[in-house]
Amino acid sequence: MGNCGAMEILRELKEKCETPNGKLRQIANAMKDEMQAGLASEGGSELKMLVSYVDNLPTGDECGVFYGLDVGGTNFRVLRVQLGGKEGRVVKQEFMEVSIPPNLMVGTSDQLFDFIADELAKFVGTEGEGEGEGEGEGGKKRELGFTFSFPVKQTSINSGTLMRWTKGFSIADAVGRDVVMELAKAMERKGLDMRVAALVNDTIGTLAAGKYLNVNVNDNDGGGDVVAAVILGTGTNAAYVERVDAIPKYAQEGIAQSEEMVINMEWGSFTSSHLPITEYDQALDAESLNPGDHVFEKIISGMYLGEIVRRVLCRMAEEAAFFGDVVPPKLKIPFILTTPEVSAMHHDSSPDLKVVANKLKDTLEISSTSLETRKAVIELCSIVATRGARLSAAAILGILKKLGRDKVIKEGDDEQKTTVIAVDGGLFEHYSEFRHSLETTLQQLLGKEVSSRVLIKHANDGSGIGAALLAASHSQYNHINI
Template sequence: VGLDVVEELTKAMERVGLDMRVSALVNDTVGTLAGGRYGNSDVIAAVILGTGTNAAYAERANAIPKWQGLLPKSGEMVINMEWGNFRSSHLPLTEFDESLDNDSLNPGEQIYEKMISGMYLGEVVRRVLLKMAEEAEFFGDAVPSKLQKPFVLRTPDMSAMHHDSTPDLKVVATKLKDILEISNTSLKMRKVIVQLCEIVATRGARLSAAGILGILKKTGRDVSVSKEGEENQKSIIAMDGGLFEHYTKFRNAMQNAMFELLGEETSRNIIIELSNDGSGLGAALLAASHSQYLEYIESA
């Protein structure tokens, strides 16, 4: 903390005798944007929805008040939003969100991330179940001890319960037994738990969609505009992260919310596209292009 990451990485490589130069250091969101944009000029933004969450987008350079230097020749610059740290009185925080934040390692920070990312969704579900156990004896007279352990219920477990399609919700029963040591649950109880997963996942998905809409509105891509005889311009959002890739009901709820927010006509021109390891590809491309630039400068 407080040190130059590239300098420290270079020192570490020197210590182990690795002959390598760091020509570019980018986060996964910027890497995903670079990788997507390289393959398709219609990619205007990248969003990570995984353990954590972030977004980056291409902005008109003259629309950036903070920028004081010469404008780039391309006329655009990449904005790394760090949107996980967004907080607002308009965010629908519940008592469970507030208790999670208060108990976290970074209280008051990453509020948006704590409502929508893979690290926290399962924990929100656990906290709701704990209150149901304490105040409504949902699991019987005693509160299950394992249920009191923070982060014992992970988002992949929540996803598995949410996607349970067996008639008797056998997956839910197995997860409760194996993770929380809760046995002999009724089908009615298991249905309530699936409904809880639905509520928490849908809220996170819709908030994610709202964030993407914010980017579209800022860049003027939230409306369909075309000249006579021309097709409407496509806007592609490159997505990466395990939450978006593997949590199908979360992904579907997010896409449904986008359709609802944008309307049918505009939605046809907004494409949410999975970018497998787009961040790694983008980082490699940026490193290669920067290396070529340095070689050009040195030869000149």
């Protein structure tokens, strides 16, 4: 075994992936600067800083039955929530998941939206079974929050044009059309009387869910200002609440009607000379479907961490005979190693590192590894995940700096409320070493006094319940109790 050469490759990687706090502060400052440039003008930054038109986040007073529709891939979910105001909170919640037939992913716009409207109508038909009343009573239209996780150019709170398809969809006649209008026409064809109150993405849904859950907690349970939401899953993104007067490109349009606006950062596109990029990242980027784009996402999100680990293992096998004289054929297959597998190996605390041995055997068909080899694999997983987690913390610090929340402000006798960042996504939820590293890094960067006033909170299922909550906060009935 050429473990000597392999350890050298690992040492070199660790050096290139290092993220000392000084470097992270530079990255946070760069993030803040790019945010300002993106808010100033269209195309002013790699960060798109999209105006979401969401200017009402839930207050906790919302009452009634609202729907959420979450279309983000080969499945979609329909959700119904009954809200009971500050006292009742979420009285009842039900959902249904539906697979989209493959032929509809490449058919026509009408076919796809008719299918969605049909399933939605079936779900609405179950309303009022058992407890709870439908909001269709009293001449009121049912209201729906629509999460559509494809590239959309938003034009108002409930309209937006599809820019292009991703995730295996290819429906030519839908591109350039208003997706809300397409859904509304399909609902009309199905005789479903429902209004789309809000069109959002999963990050903004997470912000709404975090805000709602937070305004409904007891004061002693960590209530505070939810100022931003971050998705750390297969992909990554962030959204936050900005003052309208700090968005020059929006103010120029002369349509500002409120003081605050949610901004969808699309932070996966962030880039900076301070980012610790290795040759493995450069090769992955060059061979990807979008070279040069979403550089930040490619070094911190769940889609790519496993692939970075595979690429390093491949080099260790080829140049240092890490797994013996023959390079395991499976190791050469891109994306064969997933981030959940990396997480499982990273968390292995068994004396003989049995989990690592089994993952290498089952996934890569590498058997009879030594304990030394398994330890090196864990070290590799740790280097790649720690870099991603620490960079995520630096990016969050960038948002806090932009909002002036990175320091303690005392106004008279009143100290500012706790600042809350709502986070969702499988990477954050299930990869506990990643999550712990992110949280401790942010504490280090903020210092003891400030970090005691900043909370990272898990806001589960933002793309589902968040959409329904945004329908409630943008209801045309102004939350009249029903």
